Structure formats: C-alpha cells, structure tokens
Amino acid sequence: MPDDSAIQPDASLADLKRVFRAVVRLPFPLFLGAFLVLSFVFIALLSFFWTPYDPAAINVPDRLLPPGSDNYIFGTDRLGRDVVTQLMLGARNSLYVSVLSTTVAVTIGALFGLFVAGTGPRWQGPLSRIADVGLSLPGILVAFVLATKLGPGNTTATLAIIVWFIPVAARVTIGPATQVLALDYVEAAFAYGRSRRFVLMNHVLPNIGPLLIVLASVMFAAAILIEAALSFLGVGVQPPTSSWGRFLNEAQPLLEAAPYLMFFPGIAIVLTVLGFNLLGDGLRTILDPQQARTGIF
C-alpha cells in the first residue's frame, strides 16, 4: 500500500497534465461559447433563489433611474423595477422556453428521421417531401396561427417553436442515418438477426448523436431569438412574467426618454445567442470534422 500512495499522485498528475493539454488545444470559440452559455444558465437558475430586488416590487418614486444610480447598477424601468432583476427573470424565461422546445423537437424530429431512414427508398421520397414542406413554414407564422386560436402566451410560443423545429431535426437526421444504415457493421447486425428497430436505436442513433447535440445547441440559439421576437410583438409571454423581448417592447415607447432601457436586454440576447452558436460550431469541429463545413443553419 505505501508503494501505491507513492506512485498514485504522480500518475494522476500526468493524467491531469494530459487532460489539461487536450483541453487547451480545443478551439477558443468553444471556450467562449461554453463560458457564455454557462453564465446564462447560472444566472437563470440563480434567479430562482436570489435576485437583487423582489421581482414583483413596484417602486414608482425610483422610476426611470439611469444606470449607475445608487443601488441600481443598470437603472430602473418605468415602474421603478430594478433592471438587473428583470434581466435575470428574462434569462429564466428564455431558458425555460428554449430547453423545453428544443428537447421535445429534437426527440420527435430525430425519431421521425430515423423512422424515415429505416423505411427504405420507396417511402423515403414522399416522407422527406413532407419534411421539406414543413421547412418552408416560418416558425413565426405558426406562432401567429396558434396564438389566434390558443391566445398569446409562453405555451403558444413553445408549441410554435416545436412545430417549426421538428421538420428541421427530421431533415438533419434522415441523411446521416441513411448513410450509417449502409455501413458494413449495420449489415452485419441485420445478418445476426437484429430487428430494424434494434439497429436504428442501438447502432444508428449513437452514431448520429454528436450531430444531434450540435443541432440542439444551434436550436437553443434560434429558440431564444424567436421567443424574444414573439414576446416583443406581444404574442409571447404575458405580464407579469418577465422576458427580454417583452422588456424591449416596453422600452420602445421610451426610446427618447430612457434609451438605456433597450441596451441591456438586447445585449443579453446577443451574448446568449452568440454563446450557443459558438458552442455549436465548436462542438461541430470536434465531434464531426466532416460535417463542420456544411451546416444546416
């Protein structure tokens, strides 16, 4: 045992060094993306436990204070609410909508894509045509049609993003899944007596997994953008829930009186979207060098 303890630290130190060197060699945009994304998630989660001020507190005497005022780093809005608090709650809403919509859409879309890839050439043409028609529908249009019947709100926005993303996820899955199905070891699995479903779930899915992770990262970015746009237009989240888009909507009439109000939510959106896009690009170069040059978005 004493021998072991003498060797162990050195061995783990060498391991650590190797890991460290591998990490340092990763592309810089990946680091920046991961940093921005982690900060966003951290701030969104933090808002559940702590915000500088009570989110619902209205403090009219302190209304429209400029950034840098005492106690309010980013100033206050037209009802005297702290901008930092509002931004944290906005991050929470963006995180909620993007996680929910992307997870559901990638799951359904990928399963549909696997199914289409597995059906063989006769059905593949017509089925991927359906995905193509779906692709030509802009997500925002779906949101409006849904909002007319269901009423505006977070659920409508999330549903619309899901409907918009499913054909994209299916389209991204079909091609690579078909390629994997043509590989020798898949043939071997079939010859071994495995069912089509077993092969699709246990051989094809793990192989296109990296692709789906990259896709999810880019979809997070798109979901955050569209949620902001819908909330800005009044079709997304309704008061009293805070959202970056709704904050910008409220800031627009005050463009001349309090221009600072529209800076912070915009910057928050740009940094978060940039983070997810950089993360997606970086992951793509690591996980799938061949696909790196022909992205779908």
Added chain:
Amino acid sequence: MLRLISRSFFSFVIAAFMGSLVVFAMTHFLGGDVVTVMLGKEAGPGDVTAMREELGLNLPLYQQYFNWLGGVVTGDLGTSYALGYDIFDQIATRFGPTFMLTFGALLVSLPLSLALGTYSAVNVKNWRGSFVDVSTQVGIAIPSFWAGLLLVLFFSVRLGILPTGRYVPFFEDPVASIRSVILPITALSLGITSILTRYVRTAMIDVMSGDFITAAMAKGRTLRGAALTHGVRNASIPLVTVATLQLGQLVAGAVVIENVFVIPGIGRLLVVSTLRREVVVVQSLALVIMLMILGMNFLMDIAYGFLDPRIRDKQEAQRLA
C-alpha cells in the same frame, strides 16, 4: 429550360396545396370554437348560432376548406368582423410595403454577402478574414428588431437624418419612400447578410482548392484574379441554395420589422389580427405569406438554371434519354 420551369411550377402547386391543408387544419382542430373565441364567453346562444351560420361553420369540413381556398383565389374572403374591412382588399393593398422590404433586403444582402464572403475567403489566413468571420457571428446573434431600435435611436432620434417609420408608398413620392425604408431594410438585412456571408466564405474556400483555380493561376493569374473571375460564379450557386432556404426567415423578419417601424404591410396586419383573434384573416395571411415564400422558391429554382448550365443540361439530358 422549359422543362425545368414546368417541373418547378408543378412542385410549387403541390407544396402550396399541402401548405394550405396544414394551415386550415391548424386553425380548425386546435384550441376551442372559433365563435366562442370571437364573441367571448358571455355571448348568447342566439348570437353564436347566427355567427356560425354567417361564417359557414355548419357546412361539412371539406366544403369549408374549398370555400376558403376558392375565396383566396377569387378574392372574396368576406369582411373583418371587428373592423369591417374587406379582407382580400386589405391583404392586397398591404402587399406593396412587405414586398419592398423583403425584395430590398435581398437586393442588399445578396451582392453584399457575395463580396464580403469572397473577401474573407481570399483573406482566410490573416486578420481581415477573421474580422469578417467574427462580425458575421455577432450579426447572426443580433435580433432584427433590436437592430431596428438601435438604428432608430441613432439615425432618427440622435442625428435626425432619417424618418423613424411613417412608410410612404413608392409611387406617391419615390425619394421619401426610399428614405422611409432605409432603416427597416438595413435592420432586416443584417442577419441574412451575416448568414449568407458565412456560406459564401465556406463555398469560396472550397472552390479555391479546385483544379480550375490552380490552372488559372498556372496561366499567370493572381489568386485574387482567379477568385474573382472563376471562383465567384461557382460560389454563387450554393449562395442561391441557401438564400432560398433563408427566404422563410426573411419574411418572418419582415413581419417583426414592420411592427418596429409601424409599416402598414402584411406583418403589421398579421400581428394586429392575431391580437384581435381574427381567425379568417390570420389563416388567409398565413397562406398568402406561404405562397410568397413558395413563389420566391420557384423563381430561385429558375435562377439556378440560368446560373448553372449543368442543372439545365441535366434536365435536358433526362428529356432526351
């Protein structure tokens, strides 16, 4: 060429038909009854019956669908129940501004992205290329409506050199009209130019490794000369493909931008009618916007044939075989 046009037109009609079915299905099977949505929960049963009769909701579904589709084609969609305007006329008059925005944005972003992408591909190894690359990443992340707000703040509120909105129709006063759409088109072009630039860059880097570029350089052309004379035309084909895929996003962007600058286009009508829960208006607008996108897809398909003789010839070859 004729073969290519007729084929593209056929798939345009099929896609339009399928799309109309999707839109119709979405408005009819989701959520509650249209009439309750329109009249509110406290409406009397008499009102509800009258409204159902008026909207033709008692007819079988397929008949409702064909009545609506016929209405879109013949220009008779009835009147808005909240504001009393003729729906078809309203949509038709609002086409101009939306068309001007989307067409203007394409006119700006296609040449600009071709130039920027080529520039960044030629300078791939130095800071100029990286600068374009980083700028496009940021450009993609900026929401178009926020860009619009910033432009208004800077050019209208601070400098006072451009109007904040107040759209002027082109045939009324061309100069004032163009001045009124400069900011909206800039805001709208930002995102799409960034996306397209990235694709042109990738395509150009790909093309530049082609044998014909090496051959051109062996003839004594500089890298830049070879890129400009031979590379750009080859790289513009993926550009058309991606631009076609981005059309939906462009129109979606126009919908948002119209609301920032209060431009009386289709997007403004869409938002106003959505908040008023005017199902027929939204449903018809959705179809019209989809037709617009599919129509532009159709035109892009034909543009392909002109840009790349190989695509045209493949069709011809298939015909002769």
